[in-house]
Amino acid sequence: xxxxxxxEKHHASIYQRYRFVxxxxxxxxxxxxxxxxxxxxxxxxxxxxxGTGQNSRLMAPxxxxxxxxxxxxxxxxxxxxxxxxxxxxxxxxxVKGTAEELPFPDGSVDLLTAASAAHWFDQQRFLLEAGRxxxxxxxxxxxxxxxxxxxxxxxxxxxxxxxxxxxxxxLLPYTSTKVAVANTKLQELYAAIPFPDKERIExxxxxxxxxxxxxxxxxxxxSMYQAFQRAEPDAATALRQRTLDRFLxxxxxTSPDTLMEVTLEYFCVLASKxx
Numbered sequence: 540x541x542x543x544x545x546x547e548k549h550h551a552s553i554y555q556r557y558r559f560v561x562x563x564x565x566x567x568x569x570x571x572x573x574x575x576x577x578x579x580x581x582x583x584x585x586x587x588x589x590g591t592g593q594n595s596r597l598m599a600p601x602x603x604x605x606x607x608x609x610x611x612x613x614x615x616x617x618x619x620x621x622x623x624x625x626x627x628x629x630x631x632x633x634v635k636g637t638a639e640e641l642p643f644p645d646g647s648v649d650l651l652t653a654a655s656a657a658h659w660f661d662q663q664r665f666l667l668e669a670g671r672x673x674x675x676x677x678x679x680x681x682x683x684x685x686x687x688x689x690x691x692x693x694x695x696x697x698x699x700x701x702x703x704x705x706x707x708x709x710l711l712p713y714t715s716t717k718v719a720v721a722n723t724k725l726q727e728l729y730a731a732i733p734f735p736d737k738e739r740i741e742x743x744x745x746x747x748x749x750x751x752x753x754x755x756x757x758x759x760x761x762s763m764y765q766a767f768q769r770a771e772p773d774a775a776t777a778l779r780q781r782t783l784d785r786f787l788x789x790x791x792x793t794s795p796d797t798l799m800e801v802t803l804e805y806f807c808v809l810a811s812k813x814x
Contacts, residue, residue, distance in 0.1 A: 552617065553756060553760045555591035555617040555618075556756060557753055557760050558590070558593065558655075558757065558760055559684070559747070559757070560594075560597065561654050561805065562745050562805065563597075564743055564745075565682055565807055568743070568807055568809075569598075569678075569680040569682075569807065569809070570601055572680070572738075572811075573649070573678045576678055576736070576811040577676040577811070578676075581601065581602050581603070581650065582603045582604060583602065583603065583604050583605075583606070583643075583648050583650075584604070584648070584649060584651075585606050585607075585641070585652070585672070586598065586606070586607045586608065586653070586654070587638045587641075587656055587660075588609060588654075588656025588657075588659065589607030589608055589614075589615075589629065589654075590618070590654075590656070591614050591617040592607055592615075592627070592629065594652060594682075595618065596621065596627065598652065599624045602626070602649070602650070603626065604626050604627075605626060605627045606627075606628050606629075607629045608629075608632055608641070609629070611631070612631045615630075615631050638653070638656075638657075638668065639660065639664035639665055641668055641671075641672050643672045645671055645672065646671075646672070646673070646674050646675065647672060647674065648672045648673050648677055649673075649678070650677065650678050650679070650680065651669055651673060651677070651678070651679040652679070653680075653681050654683065655721070657728060658683070658718070658721040662727070662728050662731055663731070666728075666731060666733065669812075670733065670734075670812060675814045676813075676814050677811070678811045679808075680809055681725055681808040682805060682806065683721050683724075683805065683806060684745075684805045684806070685721070685804055685806060686718075686721075687803065688700065688703060688801060688802070688803050689802045690754070691799060691800040691801075691802065692800070695790060698789050699789055699790070702782060702786060703758070706758055706778065706782050707761075707763075709778055710764055713763040713766035713767045718762070724739065724806040725739070725806070725808050726739075728808065729808045732808075734810045734811060736810065736811040737809060737810035738808075738810075739807070739809070740806060740809070741804075742806070743805040743807065744804055744805075745805060746800060746801070748799075748800055749799060749800075750795065750798055751783065751786045751787060751792075751794075751799060752783075752796060754799065754801060755782060755783045755786070759779055786799075
């Protein structure tokens with residue numbers, strides 16, 4: 540089943556502006572794993588659920604060709620608007636879905652990636668399709684972050700984190716069960732991967748300076764916030780503004796461009812198809 544939650548133009552714009560780019564450390568972990576499992580050349584990487592292309596662009600310098608796939612044409616319009624990556628092609632598969640019926644021949648893909656997307660996939664169908672399209676010794680890399688954010692500013696970090704948690708609590712009625720899959724760091728999907736050669740790196744820490752404006756924009760990009768906004772637009776807008784105001788008041792500042800620090804943990808599931 541394809542989950543169609545990120546297709547509106549406004550949401551795509553927010554996603555491009557505010558979502559975190561996967562850290563270079565994860566890119567290096569993925570590429571080093573691929574180098575250990577498969578000899579050069581690395582011709583084709585396919586980025587599933589690519590959204591606005593953050594992960595596709597991260598991989599582009601290391602492959603002859605990168606294909607980013609998503610069901611949202613609005614997301615892909617944002618991706619295509621970023622210049623300077625001539626070896627990336629973006630494809631919209633809005634009928635068959637993205638991960639379960641891929642438009643690639645058997646044994647043609649060197650690396651299959653999905654950044655903050657694999658929890659939406661039909662697990663069994665995706666794994667069958669991954670086994671079909673990957674070359675012998677080709678790899679899959681499924682990455683994301685668990686929802687264990689901590690916010691820091693002076694001595695009020697705990698209270699800022701509480702405000703973030705309270706924001707999420709309001710959204711619980713609109714939260715897909717698939718979000719819980721991501722928060723397990725894809726434990727069940729990892730267990731179901733049929734390849735013997737696999738590993739799951741559960742804690743890749745990231746610290747990042749981010750403005751109050753941008754952390755609230757990031758929260759606005761959540762699928763559950765967008766669902767809330769569709770159902771109750773006035774209440775969603777009020778929640779967003781109230782959260783921004785509470786952050787500023789707790790920090791004792793007036794500018795939404797004031798920086799705070801966010802810490803979070805990425806994870807990465809890696810697997811290599813047998814030769």
